[in-house]
Amino acid sequence: MFKKLLIICFLVVSIHSYSQLRTGILVGGGIGLEQNLSVNKNNTEFLKGVQFKDTYLYNVLLGYRFRFENQSHKNLFFDIDPLLKLQTFKSSDFEPGNTNDYTSVTKEAHYLNFQLAVSASANYKIFKELYVGLGIEPTWNIVTDGKPFDIPILGKIGYNFNNKVDISLTYRQGFTNTINDSKYSKGRTSDIYLSIFIPFTVR
Numbered sequence: 089m090f091k092k093l094l095i096i097c098f099l100v101v102s103i104h105s106y107s108q109l110r111t112g113i114l115v116g117g118g119i120g121l122e123q124n125l126s127v128n129k130n131n132t133e134f135l136k137g138v139q140f141k142d143t144y145l146y147n148v149l150l151g152y153r154f155r156f157e158n159q160s161h162k163n164l165f166f167d168i169d170p171l172l173k174l175q176t177f178k179s180s181d182f183e184p185g186n187t188n189d190y191t192s193v194t195k196e197a198h199y200l201n202f203q204l205a206v207s208a209s210a211n212y213k214i215f216k217e218l219y220v221g222l223g224i225e226p227t228w229n230i231v232t233d234g235k236p237f238d239i240p241i242l243g244k245i246g247y248n249f250n251n252k253v254d255i256s257l258t259y260r261q262g263f264t265n266t267i268n269d270s271k272y273s274k275g276r277t278s279d280i281y282l283s284i285f286i287p288f289t290v291r
Contacts, residue, residue: 110155110251113289114146114169118258118281120144120177123267128275137184138194140271142177145198149173151207153285162213167221169207175277176200179265201266202231209242217248234275235268254285270279 093226097214108185127134135138151171158164181195209223229236240263246256258281 108157108158108159110157110289110290112153113284114151114153114283114285116281116283117146117148118176118279121278121280123275123277125267125272128271128273131271133181139182141180141182142267143166144277145176145178147173147175147279147281150282165211166240167209167211171205171207173203173205174200175203200231201229204228204230207242209244220245229266232266233268233270235264238262238266251287256283258283
């Protein structure tokens with residue numbers, strides 16, 4: 089946690105020294121990847137022999153980007169993105185000993201996880217307008233059966249098309265169980281998504 093706070097402080101101080109601010113809308117969406125889940129062995133259904141399978145399907149996001157640039161350091165820039173996100177999951181419960189037999193599903197449902205997040209990243213141009221970035225994304229899970237807070241890390245690669253449209257691909261790795269505390273004692277989710285940044289103003 090201390091290292092994460094140092095990173096945030098470094099970003100804030102570095103961003104403050106940058107002179108040009110580019111802002112605009114950010115939209116995106118992607119797919120969920122494999123989760124690392126440990127079953128809660130005290131769950132009453134699990135004690136009866138029922139087995140669980142929760143799958144992270146996809147995500148969508150809507151946000152606003154603040155991009156901080158400096159003409160004397162054109163290759164390095166910073167993004168701060170307040171985000172509203174939605175994750176979709178599929179939950180299946182299976183009869184005892186039949187996790188691979190999909191005809192034995194006793195209960196199946198789709199559910200949503202709404203999130204408010206602030207994504208902060210430092211980015212560097214590696215070739216013309218092609219850049220890579222690293223950052224963190226403090227997240228509050230508004231509607232979830234799991235933990236309310238998480239601080240995922242992220243890595244991204246993107247391309248800026250003449251400062252009119254910016255497209256990036258981001259991998260995000262979470263660390264807390266945002267799925268279902270009653271079913272899983274431990275868990276984390278990761279995803280990969282494509283986002284489009286359309287700048288409106290520069291000052």
